[in-house]
Amino acid sequence: MxxxxxxxxxxxxxxxxxxxxxxxxxxxxxxxxxxxxxxxxxxxxxxxxxxNPLAMGLLRQQTKMIGVIVPDINTHFYSSIISGIEKVAEDHGYFIVITSSNESKKKEIIAVQNLLKSRVEGFIVCLSQETDDFAHFQKLVNNEIPLVFFDRVCEELGVPSVLANGQDATKKITKHFFENGCKRIAYISGPEHLNISQNRKVGYLNGLNECGLEYDENLMVHCNLSIEDAKLATQELLQLENKPDAIFGVNDTIAFAAMIEVKKQGYKIPEDISLAGFTDEFHSTVVDPPLTSVSHPTFQMGEEAAKLFFESIEKGKSNNKRIMLPIDLVVRESSAKKKAKPFI
Amino acid sequence: MxxxxxxxxxxxxxxxxxxxxxxxxxxxxxxxxxxxxxxxxxxxxxxxxxxNPLAMGLLRQQTKMIGVIVPDINTHFYSSIISGIEKVAEDHGYFIVITSSNESKKKEIIAVQNLLKSRVEGFIVCLSQETDDFAHFQKLVNNEIPLVFFDRVCEELGVPSVLANGQDATKKITKHFFENGCKRIAYISGPEHLNISQNRKVGYLNGLNECGLEYDENLMVHCNLSIEDAKLATQELLQLENKPDAIFGVNDTIAFAAMIEVKKQGYKIPEDISLAGFTDEFHSTVVDPPLTSVSHPTFQMGEEAAKLFFESIEKGKSNNKRIMLPIDLVVRESSAKKKAKPFI
DNA sequence: AAGCTTTGCGAAAACCTTTGCGGAAAACCT
DNA sequence: AGGTTTTCCGCAAAGGTTTTCGCAAAGCTT
Structure with a gap:
């Protein structure tokens, strides 16, 4: 041999x-x-x-590797986005090196360091839910190392990013609930500092406003994005004196957790409580009742993120283009029309 | 700059x-x-x-990259296995380069070529459902390039592999159905040439045998692993004159597809038809009714596969160790006890 | 035939690291 | 003092590729 x-x-x-x-x-x-x-x-x-790619890499000073950091690799949301990134990367002859931050800021920082040691040529990142300062990314920006954010972004860094129009989506959900007879629409949100939480909150408030509903702070609860915490948040809502008649969750984990909890406490969906979430196609249809949801264009998000990456790697000077992808509201049984209730 | x-x-x-x-x-x-x-x-x-890792790589003639080929990247099953591989790889200072064959033999062959061009040091592979000859892997074996299979393996190649004990699992499911009053137990299987299909069939037959049930060939249908085909297979079963009173599917896609189809045709689960599948924890509990299933030790499978890989990369001479991981049957509502029916 | 351009190929540097070997100076020995 | 060992460091090669430069021979011109 x-x-x-x-x-x-x-x-x-x-x-x-x-x-x-x-x-x-x-x-x-x-x-x-x-x-x-x-x-x-x-x-x-x-x-x-x-x-020999190593020899070429040494010569050209490029590794053809992109560092991808996601909060979690085991959900459809991220794996689908990764597929999108991967496809575009492959077309450009690049590899992606995937690292999961496990929603931990500490791990995220280490991931950046390790990937840097490995000489990735740049990063495509979705922030961990814990990440509330951005020194480790600022350093990349300072050194002009290509960086693209998706979904959860940091606006201040002036970095190209791709996100889904969560604000529009939450507004649509809110109005949809209202049009189907809901008056007390609850929202289970993620960590407050995340841009997606903020945007979606705005959409929620706008939606309430357009429907002429008052904002009740009891109806908006935050949770970290674990299933346990989501269940607790749901319980909190269900223990209110003045209960919600609709709940929507900020991602699929939360939506499903809420569904489990609502059913467990004996409420009927959608008769007692309507439900909606941000989920993927497949699992929305397989639960009972099928879940009304906004579906992210995940694969496309990945593609766009990768395209932005290559733009900034080629043009040298990084832009700070922001791509906003539309989100579709898909109505299913979990939010069917309520019968009018007698006014109290 | x-x-x-x-x-x-x-x-x-x-x-x-x-x-x-x-x-x-x-x-x-x-x-x-x-x-x-x-x-x-x-x-x-x-x-x-x-x-500089490129210079080191050039010197030592190693890229520290492992090629990982999976049929699909967007399911929990594979992404969880990938996580397991990734963890062990990282501990060894290796990267994994993930490629999806999309269940296509042609793409699988191309993937092997491309990864080889990239000078991966070896492969960890789960065969595509189409793969029925193994020339492209034989070549790797001939060149003594490390190769490890998981889940869907090719026995003849004498390559180290890790799999879950599907035979035992299907036997357990079959007996479980029988003990809960089912007499006509149907099985939706995957492509016949795959080892997992064969093993699980054996378990199914053994289970029937131990229960004193006769094998009815109408009750075992094959489908490719797409959701559409799984629905067709389910319809086929439901159109039988002598209908099944239990169905289990060979993976999670099939199990969920069957559930959708059974409910759509108006049958009650588990009263009319019991259901079980091979699925992951989370989604089994979120569907209605919660699905009885065997849960793969996916993360562990990935870990074991990676360990085997490093064994064969270090020892030089490749062994052909086979690791068989136990599978747990988790009983949920979809297979609850049937009331005794009058004997016909 | 002398001077010119063209054609076709080789030498060597560059990218970065490791490592066996050699070599100069210092320190030691008798 | 002369010889030997030790200490400390540099040279150069190797790994594979691209690319600039240079050089020889062949073709051309007048």
Whole structure:
């Protein structure tokens, strides 16, 4: 078992020519005679030569690697986005190195360091829910290392980013609930400092406003994005004196957790409480009742993020383009029309 | 904006010493005086020096990359396994490069080629459902390139592999159904040539046998692993003259598809038809009714696969160790006890 | 035929690191 | 003092590729 891959040198030795000749012949360089070129290419083909990417990388000072940091890798939301990134990256001959922050700021910082050590050429990141300062990303910006955010972004950094129009989505959900007879619409939100929480809150408030409903602070609860915490948040809502007649959750984990909890406490969906969430197609239809939800264009988000990445890697100077993707509200049974209730 | 990373040469120039001195000082080589060592290390620290992995790779002829090929990246099953692989890989200082075959044999072959071009040091693979010959993997074996299979394996190749005990699981499910009053137990299987289909079929037959039930070939249907095909397979079962009173599906997609279809046709679960599948924890509990299922130790499968990989990369000579992980049957409402029916 | 351009190829540097070897100076020995 | 060992560091090669430069031979011109 000798060496696994052959090099230009091997080919050169076998043909009794120099390495540079072989290199040029393989690129159809005009300096090399047609005869020689053909001979060399034939042998390269036969020996199954492929250039050594490490040597190329060393020469060009590029690793063709993109560091991708996500809060969690095991959910459809992120894995689908990763697929989108991966597709575009592959088209550009790049790899992605995926690291999960597990929603931990500390791990996120370490991830950045490690990926930097590995000489990734840049980053595509979705912030962890804990991340409330951005020194580790500021450093990247200062060193002009390409950085793109998606979904959860940091506006101040002036970095290109792609997000879904959560504000519009929450407004739509709120109005949809109202149009189906709900008056007390509750919202389970994520950590307050996250941009997605803030945007969606705005949409929620706008929606209430347009429906002529008053904002009741009891109806908006925050939770971290774990299933346990989401259940607690739901319980909190269900223990209110003046209970909600509709609940929507800021992501799929929360939506499902709320559904479990609501059913567990014996409320009927949607008769007693309407439900909606931000989820993916498949699982929305498989739960009972099928869940009204806004579906993120996840794959497309990944694609756009990767495209932004390559823009900023090519143009050198980073822009701070923001791409806002529309979100669709898909109405299913969990938010069907309520019968009018007698006014109290 | 100069260069982003500094090299030994930069440090050497700044201190007026040779590159080799710097290199050795950073490794506390005894040839270098304590004074010099300290001076160099201090500067390296200050300048934030980290060795260039490409140069190291070139020198050692290793890329520290593992090619991972999965049929699909967007399901919990695979993403969880990938997490497991990733963890072990990271502990060894390796990256994983993930490629999805999308259940296509053609794409799988291309993936192998591309990863090979990228000089991955070896492969961790779950076969696509279409893969019925193994020339592209045989080539790897011939060249002694480390290869590990998980879940869907090819026995003939004599390659280390890790799988879940699907045979035991299907037997348990079958017996569980029987003990809960089911007599006509149907099984929606995957493509026949896959090892997991074969193993699970054996378990199914053994289970029937131990329960004293006859095997009715109408009750075992095959489908490819898409949701559409799974629905068709379910319809097929439901159109039988002598209908099944229990169905289990070979993976989570099929199980959920069956559930949708059964409910759509108006059958009650579990009163009319009991249901079970191979699924993950979370989604089993969120559907209605909660689905009895066998849960794969996915994360652990990934870990074990990666461990096998490193064994075969270190030992040089590849073993053909097979690791069989136990699977747990978790009983939920979808297979609750049936009332005894009058004997026909 | 002498001087010119063109053609076709090789040498060497560059990218960065490790490491065996050699070599100069210092320290030791008798 | 002369010889030997030790201490400390530099040279150079290796790993694979691209690319600038240079050089020889062949073709051309007049």
């Amino acid at each position: 000798g060496k696994r891959h052959i090099s230009l040198k091997d080919l050169a030795k076998e043909l009794g020519v120099s390495i540079s000749t072989v290199s040029r012949a393989l690129k159809n360089h005009p300096d090399i005679s047609p005869d020689m070129t053909e001979k060399i290419q034939a042998l390269a083909e036969e020996r199954n030569y492929t250039p | 100069g260069k982003r990373h500094i090299s030994l040469k930069d440090l050497a120039k700044e201190l007026g010493v040779s590159i080799s001195t710097v290199s050795r000082a950073l490794k506390n080589h005894p040839d270098i005086s304590p004074d010099m060592t300290e001076k160099i290390q201090a500067l390296a620290e200050e300048r934030n020096y980290t060795p």
